[in-house]
Amino acid sequence: MKRYILAAATMAAFGQVTYERLLKAPQEPGQWMTYSGSYQGWRHSPLSEINTSNVEKLKVAWVYQMPVTERIEATPLVADGVMYVSEPPSNVVALDAATGRPYWRYRRSLPEKINTCCGKVNRGVAVAGDRVFLGTVDAHLVALNAKTGAVLWDVKVADRMTGHSLTGAPLIVKDMVITGVAGGEYGVRGFLDAYDQKTGQRKWRFWTIPEPGQPGSETWSGDAWKQGGGPTWVTGSFDAEQNLIIWGTGNPSPDWNGDVRPGDNLYSDSAIALDADTGKLKWHFQFVPHDVHDWDAVQVPVLVDGEWQGRPRKLVYWAHRNGFFYVLDRTNGQFLLGKPFATQTWAEGMDPKGRPIRKPNIDPSPEGVYVWPGVQGATNWYSPSYNPKTQLFYVTAWENKGLYRKGAADYIPGNRYIGSVPEIDLAAEPGYGAIRAIQPKTGDRVWEYKVHTKPWSGVLTTAGNLLFGSTGGWIDREKTQMESYFFALDAENGREKWRINLGGTMASNPISFKAGGKQMIVMPSGGGIFAFSLP
Amino acid sequence: MRFVFLSALVAFAQTNPHTAAADADAGGKIFRSHCAECHGFRGEGGKGPNLTTGVFYHGSSDAALFKNITDGLPGTAMPGVFFSASQVWQIVTYVRTLSKTGSFQAPAGDPGKGKALFASKGCGGCHLVNGTGATNGPELSFIGSQRPVDFLKKSLQFPNDTVDQAFWTASATLENGTTHRGFVMNEDTYNVQLLTSAKGLLTLQRKDLRKYEVNKNSAMPAFRGTESELTDLVAYLWTLQRPRSEQ
Numbered sequence: 001m002k003r004y005i006l007a008a009a010t011m012a013a014f015g016q017v018t019y020e021r022l023l024k025a026p027q028e029p030g031q032w033m034t035y036s037g038s039y040q041g042w043r044h045s046p047l048s049e050i051n052t053s054n055v056e057k058l059k060v061a062w063v064y065q066m067p068v069t070e071r072i073e074a075t076p077l078v079a080d081g082v083m084y085v086s087e088p089p090s091n092v093v094a095l096d097a098a099t100g101r102p103y104w105r106y107r108r109s110l111p112e113k114i115n116t117c118c119g120k121v122n123r124g125v126a127v128a129g130d131r132v133f134l135g136t137v138d139a140h141l142v143a144l145n146a147k148t149g150a151v152l153w154d155v156k157v158a159d160r161m162t163g164h165s166l167t168g169a170p171l172i173v174k175d176m177v178i179t180g181v182a183g184g185e186y187g188v189r190g191f192l193d194a195y196d197q198k199t200g201q202r203k204w205r206f207w208t209i210p211e212p213g214q215p216g217s218e219t220w221s222g223d224a225w226k227q228g229g230g231p232t233w234v235t236g237s238f239d240a241e242q243n244l245i246i247w248g249t250g251n252p253s254p255d256w257n258g259d260v261r262p263g264d265n266l267y268s269d270s271a272i273a274l275d276a277d278t279g280k281l282k283w284h285f286q287f288v289p290h291d292v293h294d295w296d297a298v299q300v301p302v303l304v305d306g307e308w309q310g311r312p313r314k315l316v317y318w319a320h321r322n323g324f325f326y327v328l329d330r331t332n333g334q335f336l337l338g339k340p341f342a343t344q345t346w347a348e349g350m351d352p353k354g355r356p357i358r359k360p361n362i363d364p365s366p367e368g369v370y371v372w373p374g375v376q377g378a379t380n381w382y383s384p385s386y387n388p389k390t391q392l393f394y395v396t397a398w399e400n401k402g403l404y405r406k407g408a409a410d411y412i413p414g415n416r417y418i419g420s421v422p423e424i425d426l427a428a429e430p431g432y433g434a435i436r437a438i439q440p441k442t443g444d445r446v447w448e449y450k451v452h453t454k455p456w457s458g459v460l461t462t463a464g465n466l467l468f469g470s471t472g473g474w475i476d477r478e479k480t481q482m483e484s485y486f487f488a489l490d491a492e493n494g495r496e497k498w499r500i501n502l503g504g505t506m507a508s509n510p511i512s513f514k515a516g517g518k519q520m521i522v523m524p525s526g527g528g529i530f531a532f533s534l535p
Numbered sequence: 536m537r538f539v540f541l542s543a544l545v546a547f548a549q550t551n552p553h554t555a556a557a558d559a560d561a562g563g564k565i566f567r568s569h570c571a572e573c574h575g576f577r578g579e580g581g582k583g584p585n586l587t588t589g590v591f592y593h594g595s596s597d598a599a600l601f602k603n604i605t606d607g608l609p610g611t612a613m614p615g616v617f618f619s620a621s622q623v624w625q626i627v628t629y630v631r632t633l634s635k636t637g638s639f640q641a642p643a644g645d646p647g648k649g650k651a652l653f654a655s656k657g658c659g660g661c662h663l664v665n666g667t668g669a670t671n672g673p674e675l676s677f678i679g680s681q682r683p684v685d686f687l688k689k690s691l692q693f694p695n696d697t698v699d700q701a702f703w704t705a706s707a708t709l710e711n712g713t714t715h716r717g718f719v720m721n722e723d724t725y726n727v728q729l730l731t732s733a734k735g736l737l738t739l740q741r742k743d744l745r746k747y748e749v750n751k752n753s754a755m756p757a758f759r760g761t762e763s764e765l766t767d768l769v770a771y772l773w774t775l776q777r778p779r780s781e782q
Contacts, residue, residue, distance in 0.1 A: 069610045113604060113615040118572075120612070136760075161617075180762070407568055414617035421571045452724040471724050476580070483723030 017079045019174055022187035023240055029463075030514035032078040035124055035169040036383060037511065041237035041300040043385040049519035050534060051464030053407060055488045055498045061520060063099035063532040064288030066093070068486055069504050070433070070526040075124040075169060075383075079397040083522075084127055084146070085529060086169075089120035089535065090136035090242075098516030100254035100531060104149035110138055115414055116165045116394045117185035121507075123235070123381075124169030126177055128197055133177045135166025135519045141195060153200035157181065162413045164188050167234045167265045168461045173276050174243060180232025180247065184296065187417035192236075192245070192272075194279055204279030208232060208267045209247045210393035215281075216266035219289075222522040224261040227411050229253030229266040234298040234381045238313070239330060244273045244282055246303065246316060246330060251298035256364045257419025264289035269297045271318065272334060272351055287320050289355065291403060292363050293346070293371065295321040298381045300392060301330075306440070308336060315439050319395040320383055321377030322346070327355070339443030341436060342378035342397045346371050363405035364420065374402030374431065383458030385467065390491050391437045392446055394467055397455045400431025413518055435459060435469045437494060447494035458509035460521075467491045468521055473506030486510075486523050486530070501528055551597045551614035553624040562629030565622060578633035583613065584701065589598065589680045589777050600627045604652040605617050632680060642684045642766075649771025652764055664775060671718075672702060672755060687769050694753035703731060704754060707739050708746040715739065718748060 025038040029046035052244035083097040092106040143152040158164035163186020176194040189249040190208035208230035210216040236247030252268035269288040302317040318326040323344030327337040335354025347356040384395040407420025437446040453472025473484035487499035504526015573583030607615035659668035717731035
């Protein structure tokens with residue numbers, strides 16, 4: 001009997017990421033159990049073993065090299081000493097988090113033609129109970145046994161032949177696994193889905209583009225809604241108290257030619273808040289009505305219970321691809337603040353409801369129009385961070401402009417439906433990047449750490465008063481520009497405390513956890529997962 | 536019978552049936568919306584390889600280009616497409632124009648005189664042609680395959696119009712007053728990497744620099760000569776072709 005109890009207790013403690021544990025994730029700083037570390041989307045580790053006084057001693061503890069050529073965009077998860085990380089395009093490996101040595105691999109056989117906009121990538125898995133969940137580039141959702149990698153179920157979420165793919169990390173909410181979809185460059189009709197963790201049965205679907213007759217359909221004309229876009233390819237956050245899933249939606253399709261879709265095009269480029277049990281929309285806030293610049297709202301919503309103008313309020317912080325930092329009330333989506341955090345030339349400002357007041361001559365044209373930010377935005381999908389100690393918001397920012405062109409947009413199922421292509425990384429004016437600390441009460445910049453090339457990775461803050469981030473690091477076959485520095489900054493003032501060159505593509509997010517009794521910092525680069533600890 | 540049928544298919548697949556100017560235009564339109572994001576708006580490269588050099592790393596035949604565009608390249612970020620065969624052939628035709636934008640016909644001018652001019656003007660002092668010359672400017676061994684005639688002419692007249700980053704020059708002054716000058720090989724947040732004439736390849740830390748200036752102009756002087764000399768020089772450059780078998 002005693003032995004049985006012990007076994008049961010052990011079972012519960014190891015490899016059993018329960019919903020209760022996810023709710024209290026910040027109380028288990030040794031783990032990294034969900035995409036952003038916690039439901040609040042903070043990407044903050046409460047660990048302080050590595051801190052401003054000793055971070056200069058940080059050393060490589062182990063490196064795991066993936067047998068892949070695709071870009072790693074995954075945030076690894078760590079639960080009870082095991083790291084679960086996706087290998088692009090749609091594989092998963094379980095590693096010993098202390099040594100980097102693999103336990104098992106799930107390898108998916110994929111059809112020849114996969115149409116993803118920007119590489120066959122994956123941003124990570126979700127873990128719950130003894131299951132690991134993976135969205136695949138052929139638009140399936142797969143449940144794996146967390147101890148062996150065996151397939152428990154495999155359901156088709158959408159049709160890959162029409163440009164649907166799953167690239168984002170799923171989110172666990174209660175007994176469900178929530179997944180978004182990608183395909184905004186292929187004219188998909190976006191949605192957010194909830195599946196039963198045990199059976200793979202779909203519990204609900206929220207269409208981000210309403211059909212005729214539904215609320216919001218008045219912001220569309222004709223049949224444009226059918227290929228209206230609004231994908232959901234970056235993991236959202238969860239407000240358990242209000243039972244609200246808060247998620248960002250992507251661009252309307254076609255991206256740069258809005259002629260076929262007059263109107264605001266709800267709920268593209270929006271924050272949406274859904275009832276977790278029914279998938280019904282509670283509120284929305286559209287950052288960019290009738291977007292023609294591809295400024296997805298695919299950022300992780302940062303949920304903070306803070307003071308707003310003298311009274312406590314439930315807030316969402318959001319640094320958007322369009323160059324503005326927003327504060328919203330997350331009980332109703334009310335706009336509270338919108339202030340540029342990077343150079344932008346498209347809006348005079350915001351009206352009282354947060355609707356941007358557009359400047360003239362900013363829409364793409366056949367000859368091209370220069371607008372700041374460029375098409376990859378002032379930030380993108382990589383994660384921001386909130387540090388409860390400094391109460392500052394941190395974001396990877398881009399200072400760059402783009403030449404926005406408009407062209408024909410013919411819908412051919414499975415092919416790109418974008419309406420020309422803008423020019424970015426203008427050779428003469430490549431722009432630069434920065435890590436910026438923002439005071440969320442005002443939107444003011446507190447400090448910045450400038451980097452030469454524009455970074456494609458997010459930031460992590462820790463209770464050691466550190467911020468981990470990186471410079472650019474992006475494959476460009478014709479140039480030698482790729483720099484791939486991973487660094488630690490003092491979260492108070494942005495001063496550099498440590499850095500290392502990892503030499504490969506940097507297009508992911510750092511995490512922190514404890515393994516082998518030590519705090520680890522992990523960042524992917526190139527084909528490798530790099531783990532750092534103090535000696 | 537089946538064998539004959541298959542052979543016919545293979546033969547069909549090896550010959551591009553859509554090579555008219557209108558096909559190139561149609562292919563270009565598809566290219567700009569489907570390929571340019573990685574290969575650049577003018578095929579100059581970016582995330583994907585430069586397509587203007589006439590070198591295709593996964594096969595240079597029409598059949599190879601057709602297959603690679605249709606199916607994509609496993610193990611790379613190159614996806615397949617869902618276009619009709621005719622449309623893919625049009626893309627192939629357009630991609631061919633990127634490395635052969637000018638006429639396939641020899642331009643006007645006397646290449647022999649142009650070659651003499653190339654020598655007498657000292658062009659080899661900076662440019663390499665088939666192993667002879669220096670490398671202070673772009674190699675010109677296959678420039679006739681890589682650039683259209685108009686571009687060659689314009690580059691000679693207005694060298695600053697298009698300068699590859701590899702030929703930008705920098706002047707870096709250290710705190711102690713020493714100045715290094717050279718081509719910018721690479722730059723990052725913390726370092727600049729130069730090819731200097733005095734010290735060869737050199738990495739300098741930005742924090743040690745008092746002054747750092749990059750000159751994006753060409754080191755090449757604009758061509759000074761008669762119109763007919765210019766025509767001859769361009770005619771010579773056009774003859775610098777990649778061997779047909781490699782195209």
